[in-house]
Amino acid sequence: MILYQLQCELDHQFEAWFKDSQAFDKQAKRNLLSCPSCGSEKISKALMAPRIGKSVSTRPVPSSKNTTSTLDIKTTQEATELKKKLQELQKHITEKCDYVGNNFAEEARKIHYGEVTPHGIYGEATSEDTKELVEEGIEFNSIPWVRKENA
Numbered sequence: 001m002i003l004y005q006l007q008c009e010l011d012h013q014f015e016a017w018f019k020d021s022q023a024f025d026k027q028a029k030r031n032l033l034s035c036p037s038c039g040s041e042k043i044s045k046a047l048m049a050p051r052i053g054k055s056v057s058t059r060p061v062p063s064s065k066n067t068t069s070t071l072d073i074k075t076t077q078e079a080t081e082l083k084k085k086l087q088e089l090q091k092h093i094t095e096k097c098d099y100v101g102n103n104f105a106e107e108a109r110k111i112h113y114g115e116v117t118p119h120g121i122y123g124e125a126t127s128e129d130t131k132e133l134v135e136e137g138i139e140f141n142s143i144p145w146v147r148k149e150n151a
């Protein structure tokens, strides 16, 4: 018996047991396989991509539950990667730029209007502040700030 990770044309993934690899080819050719989530008969072997992760259970019973757990793991991994990227960006910012706290809008204006030597700054701004800065044509970026666990 061979356990295959399969997916339909809509990317629903599920698992199914086959007697051997030829049994899968035969059943797939005759459209005898269908997706448990949407009923699609366009089934192919899923690539065992790293995104699936090793914690996906390999229960031999095909069920739509498997699809859910795969999606959850993917989302978690992407969130973790995104958080890592943000932390790298934050590290770069904190090393290269001066922290101005709540005075961000004020400092950004000073730099924009040439009142001080241009330098990188970062800090907090209210939505009012950012709206005004945009209206004045002052360029800046907003990024979600990941708080350090013990800060």
Ligand SMILES: [Zn+2]
Residues within 6 Å of the ligand: 008, 009, 010, 011, 012, 035, 036, 037, 038, 039, 040
């Ligand atoms: Zn499907």
